[in-house]
Amino acid sequence: MKQTATPASDDGLKLSAWLPYRLFLVAAQVARPLESFYSETFGLSQAGWRILAVIAERDAANASEIGRACALDPFAVSRGIGQLTELGFAVRRPGKTDRRFAAVSITRSGRTAFNRIAALGSAIEARLLARLSEAERTILDSALTRLEGESARIDAGGWRALLDDAGAP
Amino acid sequence: MKQTATPASDDGLKLSAWLPYRLFLVAAQVARPLESFYSETFGLSQAGWRILAVIAERDAANASEIGRACALDPFAVSRGIGQLTELGFAVRRPGKTDRRFAAVSITRSGRTAFNRIAALGSAIEARLLARLSEAERTILDSALTRLEGESARIDAGGWRALLDDAGAP
DNA sequence: CACATATAATTGCAAAGTGCAAGCATTGAG
DNA sequence: CTCAATGCTTGCACTTTGCAATTATATGTG
Structure with missing residues (x-):
């Protein structure tokens, strides 16, 4: 009896909910026009x-x-x-x-x-x-600033560094 | 007498502060590794x-x-x-x-x-x-959802629609 | 000063990616 | 049965990109 319990991914990564993809999507859609x-x-x-x-x-x-x-x-x-x-x-x-x-x-x-x-x-x-509300804009602004910094570090470190992080918690 | 008062842009668009660019930047930096x-x-x-x-x-x-x-x-x-x-x-x-x-x-x-x-x-x-703090994550999540919707509409409308908006307030 | 080395920017070319016309296979309406 | 519509794929021209090699300038060294 097939139930829809596990049609899906083992790892919990759902593309449409994955932060980098969501950022990319907004940026791409807005860049097109x-x-x-x-x-x-x-x-x-x-x-x-x-x-x-x-x-x-x-x-x-x-x-x-x-x-x-x-x-x-x-x-x-x-x-x-x-x-x-x-x-x-x-x-x-x-x-x-x-x-x-x-x-x-x-x-x-x-x-x-x-x-x-x-x-x-x-x-x-x-x-x-x-x-967005005024409060949301403020928060988004400050959050984005930190995300910019962190993403720059992630980029600089390369993928090997990322796995090391995850491996040695 | 040249002063540094207006070395810059007439329109107030600074790339590094422009929301779409900031989103793009994070997405791009993080996508690279x-x-x-x-x-x-x-x-x-x-x-x-x-x-x-x-x-x-x-x-x-x-x-x-x-x-x-x-x-x-x-x-x-x-x-x-x-x-x-x-x-x-x-x-x-x-x-x-x-x-x-x-x-x-x-x-x-x-x-x-x-x-x-x-x-x-x-x-x-x-x-x-x-x-990000817990609160920030929640806000970012809900804000992004709305931005996804709005950017999809912007994309669908094309650039002409954008100028009409701005022109007829 | 002549020479080697370093740096900023450019160019040429091959490889990869993209956009689009045309094509194939299948379906459904007349 | 025919024909238009649909979903997808392919071929081909065009563009973009990545990288090696090149140019031009500057700086350090004997």
Whole structure:
């Protein structure tokens, strides 16, 4: 007599309830409309948009700063900057003191594009925040800060470190 | 006389404080070690892992159910299932009543693999949750549920709908 | 100064992943 | 029986990504 008692997983991991997947899902669903906007409108890639957002809030930045600020490896940064300069949204100027560091800055038209994308981005964020109470926003903010820190450590440690943790409690 | 008053963005969007980016960042950082584990160990792709997780918690599923459950389009599902069957982690059997729906189920070795990956996944989740208080976990859980719903609506509406919202308050 | 070594960034290319048109198999309506 | 609809798969062009090698610049050493 087959009962539905154990159709399921031995380990208690249910994808739809697994925190990382839930975070990913919200981020992915919300990124999609934004991405189709800036790719259709400006021909911008995801890396391009992230870099644009970074240089929009700085006078000038070199590639590694940018990479650190938006979690992109040097290759992606280099290509993204290439795209932005082709579109006329950024300029590269050789660094003043050390010319290995090229200073990347946003142009006027880059800023215009950024503002248009940012308006959409802010609208999205507003829609999300509208579903939370003031108290929840505060808690989410502080919780996310800690999760960012912990996830960075998890990433840095690699998977072997994770198993060691679990193995030696 | 240049002062640092406005080196920054006109619109108030700071990438590192923008909710969708923050969610993405945690999800991405935490996914990386897991991904290198299952790809090194089993040669599994991200889609493959997601599908494996879905069929681990069901007796059998057809491709569209799987797609819905893990946010994958039909092509990706089909290829993912292909990968899983090649690895011997899943089997396809023609559906009983309607043979257009092939029933996909996990195999014994698929379950073994799943359990190993899930153990890592749970360890990651535990590390994250350890940084939150009991109260915070409860709030995060309920907040995330609402964010999932809202982000799905945002995604479904597309970017034009977003601008209409903002434009006509 | 010439040279080795280090660092920042870029480029070229192969491998992997993605999107989409077309295809096959099956079903159900007329 | 035929034909449109459905569920899924495949082939192929296109894009993205990962990594080795390269360029350009800077710094340390005899």
